[in-house]
Amino acid sequence: MVIKKGITFFVVSCWFIVILSRVRCRNMSSSEYTDQQWRLLHTNIGLSAMHMQLLHNNKVVMFDRTDFGPSNLSLPPGRCRFDPNDTALKIDCTAHSLLYDVATNTIRPLMVQTDTWCSSGALLPDGTLLQTGGYNDGDRAIRQLTPCNNDECDWIESPGYLSAKRWYATNQILPDGRVIILGGRREFSYEFYPRGSSSNSFWLNFLRETRDNDENNLYPFLHLLPDGNLFIFANTRSISFDYVHNRVVREFPPITGGEPRNYPSSGSSVLLPLQLFDENRGTGTPAEVLICGGAPAGSFSQAGRGRFIRACSTCGRLKVTDHDPKWIMEEMPMARVMGDMLLLPTGDVIIINGACYGTAGWENARDPVTKPVIYRTYESANNQRFSVMQPSPTPRLYHSTAVLLPDGRILVGGSNPHPIYRFTGAEYPTDLSLESFSPPYLAREHAETRPTIVATGEVLKYGELLTVDFTVQEYQSATALSVTIVAPSFTTHSVAMNQRLVVLRVADVSHISAHRYQLKAHGPPSATIAPSGYYLLFVVHAGIPSSAVWVKIQ
Structure with missing residues (x-):
């Protein structure tokens, strides 16, 4: 009662x-x-x-x-x-x-x-x-x-x-x-x-x-x-x-x-x-x-x-x-x-x-x-x-x-x-x-910490490593980095169908030159985590995302 x-x-x-x-x-x-x-x-x-x-x-x-x-x-x-x-x-x-x-x-x-x-x-x-x-x-x-x-x-x-x-x-x-x-x-x-x-x-x-x-x-x-x-x-x-x-x-x-x-x-x-x-x-x-x-x-x-x-x-x-x-x-x-x-x-x-x-x-x-x-x-x-x-x-x-x-x-x-x-x-x-x-x-104030993807593969295979080169003016640390992939939604009537975000596991980060860095991230383990198709891939540094590049998961 x-x-x-x-x-x-x-x-x-x-x-x-x-x-x-x-x-x-x-x-x-x-x-x-x-x-x-x-x-x-x-x-x-x-x-x-x-x-x-x-x-x-x-x-x-x-x-x-x-x-x-x-x-x-x-x-x-x-x-x-x-x-x-x-x-x-x-x-x-x-x-x-x-x-x-x-x-x-x-x-x-x-x-x-x-x-x-x-x-x-x-x-x-x-x-x-x-x-x-x-x-x-x-x-x-x-x-x-x-x-x-x-x-x-x-x-x-x-x-x-x-x-x-x-x-x-x-x-x-x-x-x-x-x-x-x-x-x-x-x-x-x-x-x-x-x-x-x-x-x-x-x-x-x-x-x-x-x-x-x-x-x-x-x-x-x-x-x-x-x-x-x-x-x-x-x-x-x-x-x-x-x-x-x-x-x-x-x-x-x-x-x-x-x-x-x-x-x-x-x-x-x-x-x-x-x-x-x-x-x-x-x-x-x-x-x-x-x-x-x-x-x-x-x-x-x-x-x-x-x-x-x-x-x-x-x-x-x-x-x-x-x-x-x-x-x-x-x-x-x-x-x-x-x-x-x-x-x-x-x-x-x-x-x-x-x-x-x-x-x-x-x-x-x-x-x-x-x-x-x-x-x-x-x-x-x-x-x-x-x-x-x-x-x-x-x-x-x-x-x-x-x-x-x-x-x-x-x-x-x-x-x-x-x-x-x-x-x-x-x-x-x-x-x-x-x-x-x-x-x-x-916002403009985040320009120095915003990463820019300069090179990456176009295909992300299940369980395999993807290499991403990026630049950032004020690099903090590898712990401040993450890689997210986002499946774009079909949106209507307050429903964003098929929307999905997966945080990939970063395996390694290396300093290449000046403000350029390279990371390696593991692809999703299976299609139940990320069904095959096109995803937006973002590098996120200190909470600030790059612009995305398209990758195809297969």
């Missing part, structure tokens, strides 16, 4: 809307930095970036949906989309997808035919973006975009490939190079790409069990664990799942407090950095999951009645490899729903975008949270986990996105809380701008 009362008080405290909490969402200023920078890259890219993926040629794919009418970006002359199933336009000569070139800050329109609304994605081992599901004529489609350095590559689509409708599903690349596509609206199953000899979906009762009136198990959080199983979180519950034998290995305790965290409550989740301390670490590597933000149960239905409930301000951290794992709860500086959580090259986590009140869905949120927060994965000297950053001038609400760039910046776009593009007569108009955020490690 005491436990039930405690949980009830926790939930009720998250429900109450009080003036003090609204002030807290807007004006929280403790531990703020003053040396980071927002930069407006484009005032209008022509579409709202609902989905985002960085490719290994340093271009970012962005796309919206196809069924709301014309975008503000034209297709090349003579190209139009003909879709008799479209609910808005049967003939559409505007683009709903584009490629953003990071180096030149330019865009190129792409042609997508089937409806990509609320779809999912993953990078295949060769760097091709596999994009799955969506709405209407896109709910069973797959689409592929292979990176190129000319103006010829575009989407290749296969309508009807999937065996079930995958709207609000989640993707995860697997150790064998396949992609698992899990869940979706009223779809309590999963399937694989490529489908092999069977095109059938496989039932997962956990998804049915976790569905409630608000369907808070859409876009389930999905992480590949070092033992090869999957961590799946839906609503308030989570499991370790053996997809090979279609069985639940173990169920973890429900997240403390009982607030749902998946769409439309829309918290966010990361698998914290996997650290490889010695050559014997593999499937025994410790693994922790961090889940932050969300909205209390009932928020979606209440928002439909014009009552916007304060979002949750808690983060839950669970070491899933423990014998008896328990959630450790922490308090963010402000409440946040629809935030995007991204792993930084240092191993810390940035939480960006979102709102303080309401939930995901059309017109369902109020009071944008424009200040990013950085969460220190490893405890700091003063034991402060969170630092509040400078605010963006741009609210980023429903259908906003963010991805990590090779130079360490965060690319931010999107925000359209309306079923169509609305630029006037709305409290939060549709936003077509693109901006970047520079975390504190990019």
Whole structure:
């Protein structure tokens, strides 16, 4: 009875809307930095970036949906989309997808035919973006975009490939190079790409069990664990799942407090950095999951009645490899729903975008949270986990996105809380701008300790040594060095699919000449630690990361 009362008080405290909490969402200023920078890259890219993926040629794919009418970006002359199933336009000569070139800050329109609304994605081992599901004529489609350095590559689509409708599903690349596509609206199953000899979906009762009136198990959080199983979180519950034998290995305790965290409550989740301390670490590597933000149960239905409930301000951290794992709860500086959580090259986590009140869905949120927060994965000297950053001038609400760039910046776009593009007569108009955020490690004062990679191999093989040459003006010591590899995320609806950071084991560091040094680092031991594909490799010196180089793990 005491436990039930405690949980009830926790939930009720998250429900109450009080003036003090609204002030807290807007004006929280403790531990703020003053040396980071927002930069407006484009005032209008022509579409709202609902989905985002960085490719290994340093271009970012962005796309919206196809069924709301014309975008503000034209297709090349003579190209139009003909879709008799479209609910808005049967003939559409505007683009709903584009490629953003990071180096030149330019865009190129792409042609997508089937409806990509609320779809999912993953990078295949060769760097091709596999994009799955969506709405209407896109709910069973797959689409592929292979990176190129000319103006010829575009989407290749296969309508009807999937065996079930995958709207609000989640993707995860697997150790064998396949992609698992899990869940979706009223779809309590999963399937694989490529489908092999069977095109059938496989039932997962956990998804049915976790569905409630608000369907808070859409876009389930999905992480590949070092033992090869999957961590799946839906609503308030989570499991370790053996997809090979279609069985639940173990169920973890429900997240403390009982607030749902998946769409439309829309918290966010990361698998914290996997650290490889010695050559014997593999499937025994410790693994922790961090889940932050969300909205209390009932928020979606209440928002439909014009009552916007304060979002949750808690983060839950669970070491899933423990014998008896328990959630450790922490308090963010402000409440946040629809935030995007991204792993930084240092191993810390940035939480960006979102709102303080309401939930995901059309017109369902109020009071944008424009200040990013950085969460220190490893405890700091003063034991402060969170630092509040400078605010963006741009609210980023429903259908906003963010991805990590090779130079360490965060690319931010999107925000359209309306079923169509609305630029006037709305409290939060549709936003077509693109901006970047520079975390504190990019401040000028760190220029002398920032390393620069000058040479490295392009292929990183499992268990073998990789040589990296780098320069740094003020070298401290070998103990101040680390090497991290980051799998870029497919980001949409506060879910950063396939995001992964591995801290490699440094075997040796030598001084070559002047300010030039060479290190040797062991590649990950197996594909369960780091599935094959392209990764961003950073050298981190005294907490300051270099710009990344791309390496292919195989």
